[in-house]
Amino acid sequence: MSQGKKSVRELDAIDLHTHVYLPRYMDILRSRKDVPFVRPGVGGERLVILPAEQEQVERQGDVKDVGISAGRPIGGEYWDVENKLRYMDRHGIRTSVLSLANPWLDFLPLEEQIRQAALLNDDMEKLCQGSDGRLLAFGVVPQNSQTAVNEVKRLASELPHVRGVILSTAGLNGKGLDDPDMLDFYREMDRAGLTIFLHPHYGVGNEHYKKYGHALILALGFTFETTVAVSQLVLSGLLDQVPDTLRLLLAHSGGTLPFLAGRLDSCVAHDAAIAEKLQHAPSVYLKRFYYDAVAYHEPALQCLIDFVGADKIVFGTDHPFFPPPEENKQNEEGNQDLSDLDWTSTLTNYEIMANMSAEVQCAMLRSNAKKLLGI
Amino acid sequence: MSQGKKSVRELDAIDLHTHVYLPRYMDILRSRKDVPFVRPGVGGERLVILPAEQEQVERQGDVKDVGISAGRPIGGEYWDVENKLRYMDRHGIRTSVLSLANPWLDFLPLEEQIRQAALLNDDMEKLCQGSDGRLLAFGVVPQNSQTAVNEVKRLASELPHVRGVILSTAGLNGKGLDDPDMLDFYREMDRAGLTIFLHPHYGVGNEHYKKYGHALILALGFTFETTVAVSQLVLSGLLDQVPDTLRLLLAHSGGTLPFLAGRLDSCVAHDAAIAEKLQHAPSVYLKRFYYDAVAYHEPALQCLIDFVGADKIVFGTDHPFFPPPEENKQNEEGNQDLSDLDWTSTLTNYEIMANMSAEVQCAMLRSNAKKLLGI
Numbered sequence: 001m002s003q004g005k006k007s008v009r010e011l012d013a014i015d016l017h018t019h020v021y022l023p024r025y026m027d028i029l030r031s032r033k034d035v036p037f038v039r040p041g042v043g044g045e046r047l048v049i050l051p052a053e054q055e056q057v058e059r060q061g062d063v064k065d066v067g068i069s070a071g072r073p074i075g076g077e078y079w080d081v082e083n084k085l086r087y088m089d090r091h092g093i094r095t096s097v098l099s100l101a102n103p104w105l106d107f108l109p110l111e112e113q114i115r116q117a118a119l120l121n122d123d124m125e126k127l128c129q130g131s132d133g134r135l136l137a138f139g140v141v142p143q144n145s146q147t148a149v150n151e152v153k154r155l156a157s158e159l160p161h162v163r164g165v166i167l168s169t170a171g172l173n174g175k176g177l178d179d180p181d182m183l184d185f186y187r188e189m190d191r192a193g194l195t196i197f198l199h200p201h202y203g204v205g206n207e208h209y210k211k212y213g214h215a216l217i218l219a220l221g222f223t224f225e226t227t228v229a230v231s232q233l234v235l236s237g238l239l240d241q242v243p244d245t246l247r248l249l250l251a252h253s254g255g256t257l258p259f260l261a262g263r264l265d266s267c268v269a270h271d272a273a274i275a276e277k278l279q280h281a282p283s284v285y286l287k288r289f290y291y292d293a294v295a296y297h298e299p300a301l302q303c304l305i306d307f308v309g310a311d312k313i314v315f316g317t318d319h320p321f322f323p324p325p326e327e328n329k330q331n332e333e334g335n336q337d338l339s340d341l342d343w344t345s346t347l348t349n350y351e352i353m354a355n356m357s358a359e360v361q362c363a364m365l366r367s368n369a370k371k372l373l374g375i
Numbered sequence: 376m377s378q379g380k381k382s383v384r385e386l387d388a389i390d391l392h393t394h395v396y397l398p399r400y401m402d403i404l405r406s407r408k409d410v411p412f413v414r415p416g417v418g419g420e421r422l423v424i425l426p427a428e429q430e431q432v433e434r435q436g437d438v439k440d441v442g443i444s445a446g447r448p449i450g451g452e453y454w455d456v457e458n459k460l461r462y463m464d465r466h467g468i469r470t471s472v473l474s475l476a477n478p479w480l481d482f483l484p485l486e487e488q489i490r491q492a493a494l495l496n497d498d499m500e501k502l503c504q505g506s507d508g509r510l511l512a513f514g515v516v517p518q519n520s521q522t523a524v525n526e527v528k529r530l531a532s533e534l535p536h537v538r539g540v541i542l543s544t545a546g547l548n549g550k551g552l553d554d555p556d557m558l559d560f561y562r563e564m565d566r567a568g569l570t571i572f573l574h575p576h577y578g579v580g581n582e583h584y585k586k587y588g589h590a591l592i593l594a595l596g597f598t599f600e601t602t603v604a605v606s607q608l609v610l611s612g613l614l615d616q617v618p619d620t621l622r623l624l625l626a627h628s629g630g631t632l633p634f635l636a637g638r639l640d641s642c643v644a645h646d647a648a649i650a651e652k653l654q655h656a657p658s659v660y661l662k663r664f665y666y667d668a669v670a671y672h673e674p675a676l677q678c679l680i681d682f683v684g685a686d687k688i689v690f691g692t693d694h695p696f697f698p699p700p701e702e703n704k705q706n707e708e709g710n711q712d713l714s715d716l717d718w719t720s721t722l723t724n725y726e727i728m729a730n731m732s733a734e735v736q737c738a739m740l741r742s743n744a745k746k747l748l749g750i
Binding site: 205211214219268300 | 553579580583586587588589590591593594595598599602603606607610611627631633634635636637638639640641642643644645646648649658670671672673674675677678679681682697698719720723727
């Protein structure tokens with residue numbers, strides 16, 4: 001993988017962490033004035049999905065003479081399937097398992113969520129059907145556990161390209177993954193053999209990041225959020241009431257859990273009231289889960305392998321986030337097609353595997369994903 | 376190290392993360408009614424240092440008939456130097472570098488902090504002087520950068536056993552480590568060749584932990600706190616204005632930084648406004664620091680070694696926190712001397728080194744600490 005572009009293109013990877021803002025979803029975002037929304041900006045559209053970004057828009061607005069717009073510049077890489085396929089071809093990705101990006105549907109009234117979830121899942125199924133086997137998907141569910149179970153049943157029986165559901169850390173009732181009302185959803189997902197792809201959006205510790213743009217909310221706030229939500233789930237004891245075959249995939253290599261698992265075990269062991277409620281130490285549950293390899297440096301990926309085993313790790317890119325940084329500026333002027341460029345963030349996630357055995361690389365790039373999603 | 380107790384006792388380790396509540400500090404805590412404070416409880420004294428613990432005390436009080444007291448049971452292991460030495464003998468620790476435990480002095484008015492810091496540092500020096508070479512110390516400084524600089528100068532010239540300063544993530548003015556007023560302190564510490572031992576207390580994400588006792592604030596809140604504070608310091612650019620010889624030791628294996636360093640680099644690289652202010656990528660600064668080996672499982676310690684190198688890692692125990700869990704209950708009845716017992720938390724931090732080379736073990740157990748502190 002360090003041998004140059006040719007070998008990257010031949011990798012035939014399966015990408016389990018790759019987002020798309022479906023056209024129907026873009027229309028919703030374009031119709032809104034509050035976060036999340038899409039607005040016109042200098043040189044192209046801007047996406048505003050984090051509350052901190054909305055503050056930036058209100059403070060800064062457009063400064064046309066220096067070509068600056070608040071919000072994140074977006075182009076076809078966010079919604080255009082042809083763009084995604086060109087990016088895939090360039091970066092050695094045979095199959096992408098698409099998911100809607102954060103914040104999904106949680107800003108809509110429940111009735112509208114139910115309606116849009118079904119429409120978006122149908123859109124996703126059609127997109128995949130027409131892709132000649134290049135695309136699969138994680139669907140979305142309305143943020144209510146009862147209606148979510150109904151949509152899961154429909155996904156399982158009617159939408160064969162949808163192999164799981166992307167879920168926010170808020171869970172289905174806004175009360176977190178440790179809400180006992182989540183049990184039916186976990187059980188239904190397990191029964192259907194579908195995968196929960198857990199993804200952050202809200203951040204933890206956000207009050208500390210404001211001076212530093214998006215860097216710390218994305219680097220720390222997102223990874224802390226996954227860590228907290230999954231720790232709450234584990235410590236709640238709910239997993240003792242769900243089959244251990246439940247397929248849970250954690251974004252961004254599990255946040256910080258592979259590193260903190262030992263400390264979490266120790267802190268639980270020293271708090272008898274918590275420990276007594278659980279059948280196992282926290283790390284036993286954590287080792288059941290799947291993790292993407294979106295880790296950005298080798299020590300973290302190796303830690304993940306040492307902790308959970310290479311057979312629980314799947315390749316991911318987080319496309320179209322973290323675009324080629326320098327070319328980003330060109331985009332402000334010309335809205336250039338970013339799929340023509342090498343994405344450093346993607347290449348980094350290949351590079352960090354380069355010292356590992358061919359067997360381990362193959363497992364993470366392809367075979368684990370095939371097993372997990374029944375490809 | 377996995378060969379049993381005899382070999383543990385022969386290790387001759389240097390413990391850089393080991394706390395003491397000096398008798399003078401205990402008196403302050405016993406005189407208080409608000410967190411932090413020490414109160415009488417069933418079977419012995421209780422320490423209340425976290426706001427969440429105070430709520431527990433107010434809710435629960437004492438339930439004498441079932442032998443429960445709110446707060447953390449404490450005995451001589453918290454203040455008695457003879458107890459510390461017995462624990463050290465039993466666990467193969469030749470030298471302990473003592474530090475006052477959180478929350479240090481930050482609850483006192485500044486004038487009182489200045490007075491108590493000097494008295495406590497003098498107490499610490501005397502304690503070490505009488506220990507036949509077994510004890511060294513990190514001192515405390517008042518939470519004000521100007522007076523802290525004065526105390527650092529006094530430590531360097533008058534208290535030879537005090538080899539550094541334990542510092543909270545709030546920094547010296549309550550505005551964090553990235554407060555530009557910290558610069559004089561960093562420069563004076565570097566000039567004096569003294570080490571800053573950075574330690575958490577306040578927690579990050581505390582609103583998420585309440586259902587789960589102390590387990591999550593200690594496992595996640597503390598490690599997130601260190602991660603946030605050091606990331607702020609790095610992204611502020613202040614380190615470009617301080618010699619790169621500044622000795623900064625991060626508690627609990629750097630929180631989560633060794634795992635997240637790659638993601639932090641990537642997020643900074645994608646935020647031009649932040650990246651342009653810095654001479655280096657964040658990980659370059661992080662690799663200058665020292666980290667303790669208080670990691671509780673091998674994947675995390677290995678990640679730390681892979682990231683920063685074995686020559687920047689020093690052994691630590693976090694004694695007297697995380698006492699032997701089962702024996703803890705005996706303490707509620709009989710206030711038993713815990714130094715007579717094997718401390719699982721300490722043994723775990725030995726065990727996680729067991730598969731590493733003798734050279735790496737020796738570096739982490741002894742030689743790195745000698746170089747760092749001039750022992």
